[in-house]
Amino acid sequence: xxxxxxxxxxxxxxxxxxxxxxxxxxxxxxxxxxxxxxxxxxxxxxxxxxxxxxxxxxxxxxxxxxxxxxxxxxxxxxxxxxxxxxxxxxxxxxxxxxxxxxxxxxxxxxxxxxxxxxxxxxxxxxxxxxxxxxxxxxxxxxxxxxxxxxxxxxxxxxxxxxxxxxxxxxxxxxxxxxxxxxxxxxxxxxxxxxxxxxxxxxxxxxxxxxxxxxxxxxxxxxxxxxxxxxxxxxxxxxxxxxxxxxxxxxxxxxxxxxxxxxxxxxxxxxxxxxxxxxxxxxxxxxxxxxxxxxxxxxxxxxxxxxxxxxxxxxxxx
Amino acid sequence: xxxxxxxxxxxxxxxxxxxxxxxxxxxxxxxxxxxxxxxxxxxxxxxxxxxxxxxxxxxxxxxxxxxxxxxxxxxxxxxxxxxxxxxxxxxxxxxxxxxxxxxxxxxxxxxxxxxxxxxxxxxxxxxxxxxxxxxxxxxxxxxxxxxxxxxxxxxxxxxxxxxxxxxxxxxxxxxxxxxxxxxxxxxxxxxxxxxxxxxxxxxxxxxxxxxxxxxxxxxxxxxxxxxxxxxxxxxxxxxxxxxxxxxxxxxxxxxxxxxxxxx
Numbered sequence: 031x032x033x034x035x036x037x038x039x040x041x042x043x044x045x046x047x048x049x050x051x052x053x054x055x056x057x058x059x060x061x062x063x064x065x066x067x068x069x070x071x072x073x074x075x076x077x078x079x080x081x082x083x084x085x086x087x088x089x090x091x092x093x094x095x096x097x098x099x100x101x102x103x104x105x106x107x108x109x110x111x112x113x114x115x116x117x118x119x120x121x122x123x124x125x126x127x128x129x130x131x132x133x134x135x136x137x138x139x140x141x142x143x144x145x146x147x148x149x150x151x152x153x154x155x156x157x158x159x160x161x162x163x164x165x166x167x168x169x170x171x172x173x174x175x176x177x178x179x180x181x182x183x184x185x186x187x188x189x190x191x192x193x194x195x196x197x198x199x200x201x202x203x204x205x206x207x208x209x210x211x212x213x214x215x216x217x218x219x220x221x222x223x224x225x226x227x228x229x230x231x232x233x234x235x236x237x238x239x240x241x242x243x244x245x246x247x248x249x250x251x252x253x254x255x256x257x258x259x260x261x262x263x264x265x266x267x268x269x270x271x272x273x274x275x276x277x278x279x280x281x282x283x284x285x286x287x288x289x290x291x292x293x294x295x296x297x298x299x300x301x302x303x304x305x306x307x308x309x310x311x312x313x314x315x316x317x318x319x320x321x322x323x324x325x326x327x328x329x330x331x332x333x334x335x336x337x338x339x340x341x342x343x344x345x346x347x
Numbered sequence: 348x349x350x351x352x353x354x355x356x357x358x359x360x361x362x363x364x365x366x367x368x369x370x371x372x373x374x375x376x377x378x379x380x381x382x383x384x385x386x387x388x389x390x391x392x393x394x395x396x397x398x399x400x401x402x403x404x405x406x407x408x409x410x411x412x413x414x415x416x417x418x419x420x421x422x423x424x425x426x427x428x429x430x431x432x433x434x435x436x437x438x439x440x441x442x443x444x445x446x447x448x449x450x451x452x453x454x455x456x457x458x459x460x461x462x463x464x465x466x467x468x469x470x471x472x473x474x475x476x477x478x479x480x481x482x483x484x485x486x487x488x489x490x491x492x493x494x495x496x497x498x499x500x501x502x503x504x505x506x507x508x509x510x511x512x513x514x515x516x517x518x519x520x521x522x523x524x525x526x527x528x529x530x531x532x533x534x535x536x537x538x539x540x541x542x543x544x545x546x547x548x549x550x551x552x553x554x555x556x557x558x559x560x561x562x563x564x565x566x567x568x569x570x571x572x573x574x575x576x577x578x579x580x581x582x583x584x585x586x587x588x589x590x591x592x593x594x595x596x597x598x599x600x601x602x603x604x605x606x607x608x609x610x
Binding site: 041046100102106125126127128130131132133134135137138139143144145146147159160162163164165166167168169170171172173174175176212213214215216217218219220221222232233257258259265266268269270271275278281282283284285288289290292311313314317318319320321322324325326327328329330331332333334337338339340341342344345346 | 358359360362363364366369371441443444445448467470471472473474475476477478479480482483484488489490491492508509510511512513514515516517518519520521522525528531532535570571572573574575576577578579581582583585586587588592593595596597598599600602603606607608609610
């Protein structure tokens with residue numbers, strides 16, 4: 031039992047980037063265990079997906095043709111059956127919203143430990159060493175476990191596998207018990223239309239938890255007006271109902287790539303960074319010099335936003 | 348219908364802190380109701396106010412110290428609380444998903460709710476896995492990362508929206524009983540009123556040891572061992588502008604003009 035089984039992610043007809051990243055993570059682990067890397071692609075146009083996933087380092091791609099879109103009952107059944115058939119040491123899944131909707135169930139059903147949101151993995155073939163974050167990224171921890179495990183990987187931590195592979199592509203005839211399917215996906219909806227498309231802006235003034243009170247947003251609106259910038263925000267501001275969803279930058283909001291992104295009072299949680307790290311120039315204004323946003327900022331002001339922002343407004347009025 | 352909400356007291360960390368072994372030194376830690384669980388409590392209380400739920404029960408794994416946090420949930424409208432703790436859980440650095448699953452499943456079986464609400468994740472260890480694991484363990488349906496729940500629950504079906512990446516929501520129907528992991532933003536959590544806080548003091552808070560819920564100590568032994576904790580190395584190569592607010596604002600102003608994005 032030295033093989034690795036990695037599960038790929040797709041949505042509405044497209045493979046998601048993490049599907050190529052998980053090939054890299056899986057190959058690294060399989061090299062350390064001395065085993066093969068098996069990929070699984072479940073539901074959707076599996077043959078087409080398998081062709082695209084056939085990149086360097088993949089030994090076998092198992093296709094499970096069942097339904098169009100993700101259904102966690104189908105995934106859970108298919109993966110547990112693949113595990114029984116292949117007996118891999120590690121089952122890797124993306125730490126995506128869908129990964130989190132089946133990986134813990136697979137682990138429970140197989141009576142395996144589950145470790146989520148890993149950012150680095152090592153194994154000597156017996157002990158897995160998983161690196162993950164705690165306290166919103168303030169610390170990293172290493173965690174060890176013995177034997178087989180289900181592991182979810184954070185997106186964008188491993189490079190995407192490239193090249194053309196020579197994997198064998200095998201249809202896996204999963205025995206899906208339809209009676210055990212207790213959930214039905216009835217559709218998808220794009221959210222956050224509305225008045226402004228923040229992904230088109232050249233200059234974004236983006237605000238986070240540091241604004242403290244809704245009333246204080248006026249200060250940031252004044253700044254956006256003075257600079258001719260577009261106003262955006264991190265998740266908590268939208269959660270509080272202070273700005274509409276179409277202003278949210280991040281993994282579950284919009285991906286933005288402005289010329290300049292001014293992050294004000296935003297600590298820089300990984301979900302936020304995922305949405306704005308492609309900005310050309312990033313400026314952070316934050317009282318905490320160790321906030322994760324500083325890791326990706328080009329310029330930083332370690333100061334109280336309530337002191338700096340009025341000065342900046344004055345300069346442009 | 349009966350709703351059970353899992354409530355966790357999480358450790359919060361100051362901006363500056365020190366690590367001792369595999370823990371953050373006590374003096375830099377605070378305690379708070381897990382942010383995601385706050386939304387789960389609110390959703391349950393709203394279901395009660397809408398006449399859908401007859402009873403809202405919270406369950407917490409934690410020592411006596413966290414009763415203040417449990418009282419917050421009671422003050423917001425939960426009817427009663429169960430707290431599970433045991434000497435064998437003292438000093439455990441990291442209670443892993445399987446251990447939490449065993450404990451919570453035992454309580455849920457005893458309580459027999461129609462709907463279980465949990466936060467998507469805990470702000471401290473961020474596993475984001477316990478809710479789904481519990482559901483599978485109990486043979487319940489589940490939905491992860493739910494940011495909308497229709498409150499009619501007609502015919503024993505929960506219609507939910509799951510928040511996918513990239514501003515897309517999935518519309519899903521789930522058969523009850525089910526576990527939903529609740530995402531922030533699904534509602535607006537209330538503050539506990541003074542009246543609520545007074546009432547919370549009189550609400551039932553039942554304390555149970557592992558033996559009371561039929562969980563053997565050995566089954567909760569964590570398979571995951573934390574071996575190191577450290578501050579991530581800063582990768583920052585940012586230019587830090589120094590000086591008064593006026594000076595730093597002026598530096599930023601100059602940059603914006605240089606880039607041609609503001610006049």
